[in-house]
Amino acid sequence: MWDYSDKVKDHFxxxxxxxxxxxxxxxxxxGSLACGDALKLMLKLDTSGRIVDVKFKTFGCGSAIASxxxxxxxxxxxTLDEAAKIADxxxxxxxxxxxxxxxxxxxxxxxALEAAIASYRGIKIEKPIxxxxxxxxxxxxxxxxxAHEVREHKLTTIEQVTNYCKAGGGCQSxxxxxxxxxxxxxxxxxxxxxxxxxxxxxxxxxxxQKMKLIQExxxxxxxxxxxxxxxxxxLIDIDGDRVMVSFRGSCVECPSSKxxxxxxxxxxxxxxxxxxxxxxxxTS
Amino acid sequence: MKxxxxxxxxxxxxxxEVVEAMLPYFTEHYGNPSSxxxxxxxxxxxxxxxxxxxxxILGADPSEIVFTSCGTESDNAAIWGILRANPHKRHIVTSxxxxxxxxxxxxxxxxxxxxxxELGVDSNGMLNLNELADAIKEDTAxxxxxxANNETGVIFPIEEIGNIVKQKGSILHTDAVQxxxxxxxxxxxxxxDLLTLSGHKLHAPKxxxxxxxxxxxxxxxxxxxxxxxxxxxxxTENVPSIIGLGKACELAKKFMNEENTRVKQxxxxxxxxxxxxxxxxxxNGHRTQRLPNTxxxxxxxxxxxxxxxxxxxxxxxxxxxSACTSGSLEPSHVLRAMGVPFTAVHGSVRLSLSRxxxxxxxxxxxxxxxxxxxxxxxxxxxxxxxxxxxxxxxISAGA
Numbered sequence: 001m002w003d004y005s006d007k008v009k010d011h012f013x014x015x016x017x018x019x020x021x022x023x024x025x026x027x028x029x030x031g032s033l034a035c036g037d038a039l040k041l042m043l044k045l046d047t048s049g050r051i052v053d054v055k056f057k058t059f060g061c062g063s064a065i066a067s068x069x070x071x072x073x074x075x076x077x078x079t080l081d082e083a084a085k086i087a088d089x090x091x092x093x094x095x096x097x098x099x100x101x102x103x104x105x106x107x108x109x110x111x112a113l114e115a116a117i118a119s120y121r122g123i124k125i126e127k128p129i130x131x132x133x134x135x136x137x138x139x140x141x142x143x144x145x146x147a148h149e150v151r152e153h154k155l156t157t158i159e160q161v162t163n164y165c166k167a168g169g170g171c172q173s174x175x176x177x178x179x180x181x182x183x184x185x186x187x188x189x190x191x192x193x194x195x196x197x198x199x200x201x202x203x204x205x206x207x208x209q210k211m212k213l214i215q216e217x218x219x220x221x222x223x224x225x226x227x228x229x230x231x232x233x234x235l236i237d238i239d240g241d242r243v244m245v246s247f248r249g250s251c252v253e254c255p256s257s258k259x260x261x262x263x264x265x266x267x268x269x270x271x272x273x274x275x276x277x278x279x280x281x282x283t284s
Numbered sequence: 285m286k287x288x289x290x291x292x293x294x295x296x297x298x299x300x301e302v303v304e305a306m307l308p309y310f311t312e313h314y315g316n317p318s319s320x321x322x323x324x325x326x327x328x329x330x331x332x333x334x335x336x337x338x339x340x341i342l343g344a345d346p347s348e349i350v351f352t353s354c355g356t357e358s359d360n361a362a363i364w365g366i367l368r369a370n371p372h373k374r375h376i377v378t379s380x381x382x383x384x385x386x387x388x389x390x391x392x393x394x395x396x397x398x399x400x401x402e403l404g405v406d407s408n409g410m411l412n413l414n415e416l417a418d419a420i421k422e423d424t425a426x427x428x429x430x431x432a433n434n435e436t437g438v439i440f441p442i443e444e445i446g447n448i449v450k451q452k453g454s455i456l457h458t459d460a461v462q463x464x465x466x467x468x469x470x471x472x473x474x475x476x477d478l479l480t481l482s483g484h485k486l487h488a489p490k491x492x493x494x495x496x497x498x499x500x501x502x503x504x505x506x507x508x509x510x511x512x513x514x515x516x517x518x519x520t521e522n523v524p525s526i527i528g529l530g531k532a533c534e535l536a537k538k539f540m541n542e543e544n545t546r547v548k549q550x551x552x553x554x555x556x557x558x559x560x561x562x563x564x565x566x567x568n569g570h571r572t573q574r575l576p577n578t579x580x581x582x583x584x585x586x587x588x589x590x591x592x593x594x595x596x597x598x599x600x601x602x603x604x605x606s607a608c609t610s611g612s613l614e615p616s617h618v619l620r621a622m623g624v625p626f627t628a629v630h631g632s633v634r635l636s637l638s639r640x641x642x643x644x645x646x647x648x649x650x651x652x653x654x655x656x657x658x659x660x661x662x663x664x665x666x667x668x669x670x671x672x673x674x675x676x677x678x679i680s681a682g683a
Contacts, residue, residue: 002589012593018663033627033666036587036607036615040665057665061589061608065663102608169607169614 004062005096011066016073021055026080028116031108032140036166037064041071041112043120051075051083056112063095063102070094071109080117086110088153101163107149135177138170143181150185158182198275210273211238217272218245222265226251233265241276243269246283257281288645291601292485293434293462293578293636298528299487305531306489309524317521318512327523334530338494341533342479343470350495350516351526355461355482356385358495359428361506361517362457362478363389365497366426367398368504373425375399377454379411380621381435385480386428386459387617399423408570409438409622413448420452431460431479432467435605435618435634436569437578439467446475455501461485461493465536466543466575477501483525487638488532492525539639547637548576554635554646555579561654563661564668568624568632577637580605580619582628585667586660591633594656600649605632 004012024042031038037060044053054072058065071091075083091106092098098106132144149155149164158178162169168178205213218235226232231251236244245265251257258281266279289297315324317331332346339346352358363376363386378390380402394400401419403411411429420427427449432439442458449456457478463469465486471479478501483492497503497516509518536543558581559565568580583591588606595602605616607630619629635649661667 012590013597015663029665033585033630036626036630038665057663059585059587059664059666061587061606062593064587064608065590166607172614 002063002099002102004066004099007070007094007096008063008066008098011069011095012062015058015065015069017055017069017076018057019055020057021053024055026116026120028112028114028119030111030115031059033059036139037061037105037108039064039068039108039112041068041109041116043075043116045080045120049079051078051080060105060108061102063098064105064108066095067091067098067105067109068112071113075113080120083113084117086113100160103153103163104166107164135181136167136170136174139166141165141167143177146178146181147185150182151189156182156186194271195275198270198273205274213273214238214243214269214277217269218265221268221272225264226260231257236282241274241278243277243279244282245279247281286599286648288598288600288641288648290635290637290641290645290649291603292638293437293634294603295484295490296487296638297640298484298489299532299535301535302488302528302531306524306528309527313523317523318510331521331523331526334526337530337534338481341464341469341537342481342496343472343474344496345472345499347514348471348496348499350497350513351521351529352493352495352517353491353522354493355383355459355480355485356493357506358480358482358493359383359385359457359459360389361495362480362497363393363426363428364506365503366455366457366478366501367393369502370425373423375401375421375423375425377401377403377416377419377424377427377429379403379405379429379440381405381409381433381438381618382428382430383434383459383461386430390428403429405621407623408573409433409436409568409618410570410573411440411445413441413444416445417448417452420449420454422453424452424454426455426457428457428459431458431463432575433569433618434462435616436580436622437462437575437636438569439463439573439575441573443475450475462575462578465533465540466577468540468544471496471498478503483529483532486532486536488529489525492522492529494529542639544576547639547641550641550643550646551577551579551635551637553643554637554649555581557646557650558653561650562657563654565657566628568619568622568628578634579636580632580634582619582624583631583633583657584625584627585664586631586657588630588632590660591631591653591656594659595633595653598648598652598656600652603634605634606630 021042025045026043028041040057042055043051046052054076056068056072058068074086074094088106088110091109132142134140135143135146145165146161146167153164155161158168158175161167161178168175223233230249232248234246234248236246247257261279261281269277313327315327317324317328335346335349338349376390376398378386390400403415405411429440429445431442446456455477458476459480461480461482464481477498479496481494484490505516507518512518512521564584566582568582588604589608592604605619607615615629619632
């Protein structure tokens with residue numbers, strides 16, 4: 001038995017604005033019989049572009065019907081721009097929350113609204129998230145759609161992905177692919193965050209600070225590792241983003257020192273100082 | 285609020301006679317049946333009575349009955365018990381419509397290095413027996429095929445299956461949780477080697493089950509511990525529940541005729557009237573090779589959870605194969621294996637009766653269910669005109 005809030009129950013047992021509309025200004029349809037839920041949303045606008053009437057029809061479970069009913073109440077009286085700002089979580093919050101496994105119902109509401117607004121504006125329904133390769137064959141969900149939900153709702157587990165877009169809820173054979181998408185999204189986000197923080201640092205750094213940071217990074221994160229292998233490194237000069245170093249000890253003879261230069265020395269300096277740094281080896 | 289309970293394949297009311305039989309074993313007769321003193325020893329004698337009662341409903345010998353904690357344990361004990369006793373055999377044959385106790389166990393075994401063959405079913409939920417014969421190899425340790433399906437009530441021709449299994453020299457286990465107490469069984473003239481039953485499906489309490497292990501079958505215990513159940517299941521006996529299971533089996537035997545006449549008449553009336561009154565219904569599963577108490581009906585264009593919530597408002601308890609009623613959002617694997625269109629799976633409702641249901645209950649459901657379907661159809665964006673278009677869609681989606 002699902003633990004539905006009183007508001008969900010109220011909107012399910014007494015759905016608002018059910019029915020068809022004659023000559024609607026905007027219609028948004030999402031979902032399908034095969035998916036197990038679908039929503040058709042119809043809007044009527046006044047001359048100033050405000051939503052004056054709204055109707056819906058839903059095929060779906062209790063929370064799908066309640067989410068659609070809630071959405072109609074939320075959009076009435078709003079302009080399209082205002083309505084477009086409604087997020088999945090706003091629908092869930094309006095209903096005093098939805099069970100975690102039912103979050104896809106609020107996603108369906110927001111998607112129908114997007115589709116209706118797009119159809120009114122004459123935009124051919126922009127569906128970047130629908131493109132891509134089908135990952136979940138049971139519910140016809142693509143890799144791009146899954147990646148979108150993962151980013152949008154900060155999802156970290158397959159179960160959460162199923163709750164938000166149903167992917168992986170059927171035969172489960174796509175679970176390894178969903179996990180790979182989750183991993184990829186968060187790996188990319190992590191890299192992005194690192195680059196962002198590096199950029200911020202660069203902006204703030206004066207030349208003196210930058211030089212100091214390069215020296216500190218070499219002392220703290222690079223030299224101890226090299227020294228443990230009997231080698232060492234010496235900072236020779238800094239010219240803008242060019243950092244000139246010279247290897248010492250066993251590093252001089254080491255055939256892989258060129259790799260170390262890029263994969264360790266340059267990578268560390270890019271990580272901690274600025275991603276624009278280039279390291280060059282000078283022989284002295 | 286009035287409650288009309290028609291979810292008896294999920295669980296049943298404990299019969300008042302069963303409760304009465306159990307009560308003294310919580311209070312005055314609390315001894316341990318393994319004890320040397322007569323205070324405990326008298327309890328062991330009562331367990332023997334219960335064992336006889338369970339054996340009687342199955343047509344088995346009491347020595348062939350092992351008490352367990354539930355149907356799932358019996359299924360696990362049967363399959364693991366045979367696999368461990370035959371370690372050189374690595375192949376299992378089962379069906380795609382088993383209860384999760386067998387279905388998920390076999391999936392686990394497949395991941396653990398066993399080779400598992402899952403037999404498909406046709407649109408009526410019936411097996412192809414030629415496929416079964418082809419599937420059994422020399423390496424097949426066990427064939428585990430249910431007696432009757434919990435979702436559709438479809439009964440498999442288990443004796444024919446057993447004959448094939450015998451010819452091929454393998455061992456047959458059947459999960460008969462839904463069959464015991466609903467249809468007559470006679471294991472004395474049977475090809476079944478192991479059989480699972482569960483207490484709470486036949487008006488005994490939850491937390492007790494039994495496994496029939498035919499004499500001469502080599503079997504390793506699943507729960508290893510004390511010498512209880514002749515070394516076939518360790519652990520102090522759940523005495524009150526075992527007494528209750530015995531009593532429930534005695535009652536079930538007594539009411540067997542009623543189950544197959546009055547209860548069947550109630551089910552048939554319920555089904556026929558709903559088929560007449562509700563829009564676009566279809567029955568899932570074979571109409572005659574079926575348990576007398578079960579009907580599984582799909583209503584296209586509406587969703588099962590919404591139906592159940594509205595039935596619940598009227599005090600009617602039922603269940604659905606819809607994805608939204610399962611914790612995992614996975615629609616019924618049974619209906620999908622039968623090739624039931626996705627849409628019809630989502631709109632499926634199972635009503636399962638017991639001898640405690642009355643004509644009044646049936647009339648109450650007939651009065652309230654069809655308007656619920658009509659009400660949801662009015663909310664649904666789909667209708668008859670979408671049927672043809674969507675049906676082609678379903679086939680591709682179900683593939």
